[in-house]
Amino acid sequence: MVSDFSLTITPRFYETDAQGHISNVTIAGWFEVARTALLGRVLADDMSSQVQWLLANVNIDYLAETHFGSDVTVTLEKLQVGNTSLTMSCVMTQQGRECVRGKAVLVNIDPHGRGKCTISDELRGQLRALFPQET
16 A cells, blocks of 8 residues: 655755745646656556556645755645546645645546547556555
């Protein structure tokens, strides 16, 4: 079970604005890094051949300022597995304070026909095993 899956990231200077705030675009990228790392654990080497994901929706709520000079922690809190999609919820903290919340919907795409396709029972089971309290 990986229901407490987290990554610690050290902000780099170029990821900031003139006031030393972390760029909103950077935060979206960090959430992507966390999602990709979690999926990589499940799919291993198969990440691009059998299963392909299309990012269909992203929502990010910026709750507090984030600054250069302190690590951030991105935690995947929730994973909901649908018939053809995943909804992944993240939270980002800095110095113990919740700064950002995000949610992304990823759609499973047929690598040959390019339309959406059903998530296999095997993959659904692997994903649900990561967050067993979710449906």
